[in-house]
Amino acid sequence: MNIKQLPWKPLGALTLALAAMTPALAQQKSVAVTAIVEHPALDAVRDGVQAALKEAGFEAGKNLKWQYQSAQGNTGTAAQIARKFVGDKPDAIVAIATPSAQAVVAATKTVPVVFSAVTDPVAAKLVPSWEASGTNVTGVSDLLALDKQIELLRQVVPNAKRVGMVYNPGEANSVVVVKQLQALLPKLGMTLVEAAAPRSVDVGSAARSLIGKVDVIYTNTDNNVVSAYESLVKVGQDAKIPLVASDTDSVKRGAIAALGINYRDLGEQTGRMVVRILKGEKPGDIKPEVSTKLELYVNPGAAEKQGVKLSDELIKSAAQVVQ
Known part of the structure; x- marks a missing residue:
């Protein structure tokens, strides 16, 4: 019996097509991104992560499945x-x-997790130490040296003795900062006056409770506070209480000054860590990182509205003067 052979050209074309598709399928990666809330600093982290992935060749809609939820x-x-x-x-x-x-860390022990904009990942129980964790978790911290923050407070309000802080007592990164300030300020002849804001809607009333009790209000990267920063600014202007922030985006929204991290840069640093994982490294082999690049932003107009005048020296030393 003669067996008629199938035409080889279409089969060859199909084989080549499949071969061409295989690398693309092999390169297809998936990254899911979540943030506790949307505000300028956290949005900048998200955008920085995506930019770093794209720079490394992982582009949403092409060879990357990208998900984001707040x-x-x-x-x-x-x-x-x-x-x-x-x-x-x-x-x-x-x-x-x-x-x-x-x-996320509570939900999985296997899927690689990269945290970002977390002040103290050890205190938050995300990783056991600042060394490579050996787990499925690593990431990038926005931890700031508080001695430099206090130095900035004194440059804005030279005679400040009472430092107010509005924060969410349920947010671990804010609790860490409060405890550090409680220990550090008395050594410098200063005291901390706290005002709790468990929800974003509580920020304004918490700030008003500080009127007459503080010389300056310092804000860390508490997400409730940052997401409702305009309500804090209103109190600062009405009561002539200077506001000093720890994230530079808040200066654009009415804080007088901030010596802080550029959160877009932090996002790109985080994204480069994600790229390492997409290329095969295990998160447990990567030490958590801290951003060391600080920038000074000042807002002389906000200073005037809040009853202080910035020195020419401070303004000249700023990376950006917000008008």
């Missing part, structure tokens, strides 16, 4: 997002800010 300030929602992302089994989950990072 918990809108709700820790319950953060836990739901974490469970959904873990179920999707991406190549990496990026968790921006402490509450989201805690939710």
Whole structure:
């Protein structure tokens, strides 16, 4: 019996087509990103992560599946997002800010997790130490040296003795800063006056409770406070209480000054860590990192509205003067 051979050209073309598709399929990666809330600093982290991935050749819609969800300030929602992302089994989950990072780390021991904009990942129990964790978790911290923050407070308000701080007592990164300031300020002849704001809507009333009790208000990267910063600025202007921030985006929104991290740069640093994981490194082999690049932003107009005048020396030393 003669067996008629199938034409070889179409088969060859199909084989070549499949061969061409294989590398693309092999390179297809998935990154899921979640943040506790949307505000300029955290949005800048997210955009920085995406930019670093694109620079490394991982582009959404081409060879990268990119997901992003905000918990809108709700820790319950953060836990739901974490469970959904873990179920999707991406190549990496990026968790921006402490509450989201805690939710994701609680939800998985296997999917690679990269945290970002977390002040103290050890205190938040994301990693056991600042060394490579040996777990599925690593990331980039926005930890700041508080002695430099206090120095800036004194440059803005030279005679300040009472430092006010509005913060969410349920946010681990803020609790860490409060404890550090409680220990550090008395050594410098200063005291800390706290005002709790468990929700974003509480920020304005918490700030008003400090009127007459403080010489200056310092804000860390507390997500409730940053997401409602305009309400804090209103109190600062009405009561002539100077506001000094720890993130530079808040200066654009009405803080007098900030010696802080550029959160876009922090996002790009985080993104480069994600790229290492996408290329095969294990998160447990990568030590958590801290951003060491600080920038001084000042806002002379905000200073005037809040009852102080910045020195020419301070203005000249700023990386950016917000008009």
